[in-house]
Amino acid sequence: MSADFPFFDANCVVGRTVRPLPTAMLHEPADILAELSAHGVPEALVAHANAIERDITAGNAKAAELARHSSATVHPAWVIPQHSALDIPDPGEFVASMLRHDVLAVRVPAASYHGHVVDEWALGPVWRELEAHRIPVLIDGSDLSRYPDQPSRGFSAANIHQLCGTFPQLPVVLLRINFSCLRIIVPLLRECPNLRVEISYFTAHRGLEQLVRHVGASRVVFGSGLPWTPPGPALASLLYAEISPADKALIAGDNLRGLLSDVRR
């Protein structure tokens, strides 16, 4: 049962989006959190849509405010630009501010411009500071997360490999891997011990069983993909997977919980 596992959503976005779906798409934080709860998911790492799509500072403030006024099961994630040298000139102060707001993870949408540049000089000094504090970085938008028919964009698999190698102590979570990535993601995970993958979009046939078999359950985290994708597919893929209950618990939430508890304040 979903309630038997400590589900913790690693990929949840709240707030009004620029291009809503023509369905009854949810926007209000309370509605999205209620939707998660109705699916047996009581805990979420939440970023704000405005930060992802347009205004990072204003969106991050809303995410922190939401967490401040919510129960302890709502955790804010702040967005930073992929290339942050100009935006975050004082990494120490930025991370200190994060920690003051109990923000224990950052989310990095693939840059529309120069997204395939992940050298440290371009990413900016904050990435080394994030690594020092073991703050998880959620990578949002990569070749491994697009539907194969969609055009290539953002972080390539080679970029992720480079990134993980440049910052070997930085926990990196690749959001919404797709169904067709198994041949790449398994060797990538083997090469990069600091890499995890999130499964809101992962519909590979018996894919979870494959990941657990080849790299272990400790490398996989649950996510809903709300508000763009429903929580059901990832939930069902885990609940029906033929893996051990202990591995299900890791994927459902314990892995993410562990990453946040490992943050050095």
Added chain:
Amino acid sequence: MSTGGGPLTDGPALRSQALAGEPLGIPIIDAHSHLLSPSMRDVFVPYAEPAQMVATMDVYGIDSACVSVLGAGDANAETMEAAAAFPGRLIGFHLINPRYPGSMLEDLEASFAQPGMRGIGEVHPTSYHHDYPVTGPNYRAAWEFAAARHLPVLIHSGPRSEAHRCRPDDIGRVAADHPQMNVLIGHAGGYDSWEMLDEAIAVTRRLDNVYLEICAMGRHYGALEYMVAKAGAEKIVYGSDAPFHDWSAEIAHVALAKIGDDAKAAIFGGTMTRLLGAAR
């Protein structure tokens, strides 16, 4: 068990079973699945042997799956063998390739001499498969064959970049010309485009013999509720695209949708039972 109290208010029985990870206690027919080799060029496909497919179907409580091969059109014997090995569990759909029109009718007649073959598909007009428009004359023999036998015909539609090959309106033209065959618009035409989905819905509303098959739509929040509201549950059928995709995605899509259990029953198996029953 999660009870929530949130926005999910309809279809409680199947929702509970899905959130418990239990086989769903309802007749389920998958209208869109495949027999694939694990050594496919572009996608790694584990557990794809017919016996493994059936074993995985049991995990979810899927009674039957309509399976077809992909490729050149010379491997339908694999479908016949699988359907014969698992009668009633794997239902054979015959792949047609319009690039070989000369042997199309002969191949169809050979296939449908076998008891396990019940439909045609997945017709794949896309540039990355047969690259031949669904309205083209090379399909005509197959459409006439299907109409004479009232067969269900699954036709791929989408993505948007393939609209010139298999857009829903063009599939509708084919269906309108052959009202005795039942056409399933693969992926509900939507895939990556709400405009294409709306077009497919309009076709199903206009034509009695056209249905929406939903695989790949489960990744869009609220897509099934949207389709049910506009087309009606009786015009929608469950499909997975397994083993390209796991069966879980669309199982969850239907079982957890905010629609009644009656609507879920129609989508999961009611409508396909009727369509397969009509086939001669």
